[in-house]
Amino acid sequence: MKRISTFFLIILFCGQVFAQEEVALIPQDTSYWLKEIGGGLNLNQAAFSGNWQGGGVNSVALGIYLVGRANYAKEKWSWDNTMDFIYGVVKNKGEDGRKSNDRIFLDSKVGYKINDKWNYFFAVNFLSQFAPGYEFPEDQEKMLISKFANPAYLTTSLGIEYKPNDEFSLRMSPLSPRWTFVTDTDLYLNVPNNYGVEIGETVRTEWLAFSLLADYNKKLSDNLSLMIRYQMFANYETFAFDAIDHRLDFGLTAKVSNLVNVSLTSLMIYDLDQDSKIQFSQGLALGIAFKRGNFPKKK
Structure with a gap:
C-alpha cells in the first residue's frame, strides 16, 4: 500500500506541475512542443455477510x-x-x-x-x-x-517509420539491439530459464535483431x-518462427x-524465454481520471 500511496502522490504532483505550466509565461521556443499527461485511480470492492450462502x-x-x-517537431526533425x-x-x-497489474513502458524516438x-x-x-x-x-x-529490473528490456532501433x-x-x-536484464543472480532458483539470461550473468545482449512497433x-x-500497440522482436542469430517475441497491448476507455x-x-x-505458451491478462475498471496538455483535440 505504501507503493500505491507514493505512486498516487506522483500523479498528483505531475498534474499540478502541468497545471502550473499552463498559466506560466511560455517562451517562444516551446511552441514546437506538444505535451500531455493523464492518470487515474480505480477501486473495486466486494463484501459478503457471514451467513452469505x-x-x-x-x-x-x-x-x-x-x-x-x-512531442517536439520543427521543420524535418521530430522527437516523440x-x-x-x-x-x-x-x-x-x-x-x-497480490499484484493485478504492473507495467513500466518508456519510449523515446528521434525522427527525420x-x-x-x-x-x-x-x-x-x-x-x-x-x-516484486x-x-x-x-x-x-x-x-x-x-521484480524491478528482473526482468527489464532495453531496446534500441534504427530504421524507417510509416506514419500516414x-x-x-x-x-x-x-x-x-536489445539488452535483457536480470539483476538478481538467484532468481533462476525460481525461474529456471532466467528470462534468457545466462545463469550467473545479469545481462543478455542480442546485437543482431529486427524489431517492429x-x-x-x-x-x-x-x-x-x-489504443492498440503491437511489438515484435526477432533475433537473427536464433531466428525461428517460435522464437519471435510478440507483445500486444489493448485499451478501450469510455468517458462517463x-x-x-x-x-x-x-x-x-x-x-x-518466459513461457512456451501465450500469456494473457485483462482488466475492467471504473475510476477517477485526469488529463492535462496542449495536444489538439481529435475530431
Missing part, C-alpha cells in the same frame, strides 16, 4: 495509472516521448495481497522526415515492472519470480477512445464525466 470472498482491488507524452505506468493490487480475505508519410528514426524503448511478483503454489510458500496520419504509425528496424490511437467518439471513466485493458505476450 451464494459463495464469494471479501476483496479490495486498487489500481493506479499514469500516462504521458511530450511516451510513458505508460500501471500498478494494481488485489487483496482477498485470508490471502496476501523523408516525405509526408515516411521518416527515418532512431528509438530507445524500456520495459519492466515496479514491484510472486507465484503461489498450493500448500507452499510464495515464490519470487519477478496522427492515429497510426509503423516502425520497422532491421538493426535493433505498430501504434494505433483512435478517438471513436467524443467519449470513447481506442469529466472525472470518471471506465476502462478495459488487455495484454498478450509470447516470449519463449
